[in-house]
Amino acid sequence: MSIDTRPAAPQRTSSVPRRMRSVPRPRRGTGNPVAGIGSLIWLVIVLVPLYTLLSSSLMHQDEALNGDPLAFPTDPTLDNYTTVLDSGFLSLLGNTAVVAVATVVLVLVLSVPVAYVAVRTRSRLSSLAFRTFLLGVAIPAQAVIVPLYLLIGKMGLYDSLWAIILPTAAFAMPVAVLVLSGTMRDVSEEMYEAMALDGASPLRMLWQLAVPLSKGGISTVAIFSALQAWNGFLFPLILTQSEENRVLTLGLFTFMTQFGVNIPAVLAAIVLSVVPIFAVYLVARRALVDGLMGVGGK
């Protein structure tokens, strides 16, 4: 990157710096018409399907099938939601919640020590472990699903919620370790040294220094692991079978065939499956967005 500003700068120093100071963030994209129009177009592309999702889920079946799907429902009804709730939705929700919570706990309990060791020690073993996790980001779940089917079967876990939880947690770990070691690295060496002089054990340093100061990273990891567990499809599809162990994503897929042309009911099921995630988004938007934005800066 080399932009030569030297020839121009001296003549204009009198006027330019003051203007720059008064406008703190000038230039960046301000009034860029192409991006502005583009973003409006994208807004429409995002909103039309979402609007149809909501409005059609409130329609009677014949209106959804014969009327204008873009119109507002003439006689809004919650019947579709009742249909979904009567079709075992709550059991799907319960299973998914168990899977999500267990995944988050497992990921945090296993990843925090790995990240802490990676940041606080300089042995070759720990850097090797760190590199392994780095590489792990690129392992697609599809690639290992056949062996996992074998492995889970041999462990006697086929068609249980554990069959979903264990691989989901493992595949959430690489990103968790990367994010956690990123935030833990920001804890300054002086603070560790100060605690060491007080005779603190490594465990106390982890618990009273590293963990409290990486709350941001920990909540990002928790939310992402939960999201991954909530939205996962491949592991439940291959590793479970019975209705009692069915999770939401698989349930939606089943509804699609079961309800057939009762499209409003299918859409209502989608809406219901998103509500919990949406609630989390409203509460924890910052942690979610900042975590993702950090990916581009590293």
Next chain:
Amino acid sequence: MSVHTPHAERGGDRKAAVGSVGRPPVGWAVPGILFFALFAIVPLAIAVYLSFTTWDGLDSPALTGLDNWTRLFKDSEFGQAAWLTLLLTTISWAFQTPVALLLGVWAAGRQRSRAVLSAVFFIPLLLSTTAIAVLFHALLDPNFGVVKEIGPWIGVDPNVMGSSTGALLVVAFVGGWQFMPFHTLIYQGGARQIPEVLYQAASIDGAGMIRQFFHITLPQLRHTMTTSSVLMIVGSLTYFDTVLIMTKGGPGTDTTILPYLMYRTGFQTYDLGYAAAIATALVVVATGLSLLLVRFSGFGSMRSTREGM
């Protein structure tokens, strides 16, 4: 600080002494590493092993040497699936990169309106791939979906899922609809880290907005672009969910991408040995592409975007 080796320098010695106090034992990382290895690394090795066997999922896998691999290279269905995977990945990359780049740079501005729109753009990322596929399956139903109303306006045939090209484009579009916010955020984060002074210097030199974009924004975002592209390539494998739900690999086999071919071979015809061979090929291709990208973009050598400043 009691023992001095003859060659130890003073500084390094002191550092080691202070540094060794309160370091956690490396053993703490062992449970996490073992767990990850058991469910991610070991299966990768087993996949390679299974690719040399024949296995129906019931009996034990039986070694058959290179049979699966010779079959793979002669299998026209595998060839088609590999081609479709490459095509789909390229189409999605070409669709998502420019849009995410523009939206991301635009959203990097701190205006309130942009923050609000960004929050709306984020919503698709909250839905599962499954929910989105089921949603678009309903929207694109040629008889009952929105597509019969809106389609004609924007030049989309209501029966778009019935044509080979249409179905593939729809899969790419649906994937983009879901993951655009993710890549937008990555670019937004990258754009916010570009030093303001570069833009100030450029505008003093009289560079207009377009030149600033091509000579500052774009080069400064090259690491971001690599990150985003690698994630897109790895992520294009998740189109499996979309394909399974929306097209079942059809019409015919015209959206049968590698992950779907693997699924069909492994879990519908229970030819798990051959499915493992397809899976192994998939990993090799995905990792290879990612490494190539990292190498050619200079990301691996960690060349700084701050060079020359």
